[in-house]
Amino acid sequence: LFQGSYLVLNSVVNGLFLNNAIDLADRIRTGDLDTALVQPVDEQFLLLCRRVDWALFPQVLIGAILILRAATHLPEPWTPLDGLAYAVLMGVAVVILYSCAVLLASTAFWLATRDGLFDVWFVFMEVARVPSDTLTANPSLLPLRVALFCAFPVLVAVNVPARLGARLLGNPWEIGFFFLTAAGSLIAARWVFRRGLASYQSAGG
DSSP states (O other): OHHHHHHHHHHHHIIIIIHHHHHHHHHHHHTTHHHHHTSSSOHHHHHHSSOOOGGGHHHHHHHHHHHHHHHHTSSSOOOHHHHHHHHHHHHHHHHHHHHHHHHHHHGGGTTOOHHHHHHHHHHHHHHHTSOGGGGTSSGGGHHHHHHHHHHOHHHHHHHHHHHHHTTOOOOHHHHHHHHHHHHHHHHHHHHHHHHHHHHOOOSOO
């Protein structure tokens, strides 16, 4: 279930947003960003949802198959309500990962390069591949687990839906923290993006 959740989320976010986020750095450098700023559409939507990488969506299907197979082999198989709750959590997880992509893209207004964005995102997603349960066996690692959850929203995005889907979520505060993380990430991403636009000097200007 965890691997399926990770594969679906990683593929959806990479297919919908990541290439657009990486391209933002080049558009700032070449001045191509100017054409987007005069369009009667929200700049963040236009720049971050410009094109879709359809080649990644077979991976979404593979991840969905893994999730469904895991759901039918749980000690308590999913009910339709369980499936709906899981889908909602996965949607919230996409919001968190989208916000992280926007934050990374927005750093291009000041210092990031295309290679730098790829490297940072790769590190984030490698961290997200580690199930948080591996840190619960030893109580001394609890501070590390809390620190990782606070520092890496992508870790929250993958772990919470998988843990709830597998009936492993024993602390209700994690659900609340999950939704707060999504809201906070979205607000922070919007604020940083707008600050970046305000500091942008066009190639023609």
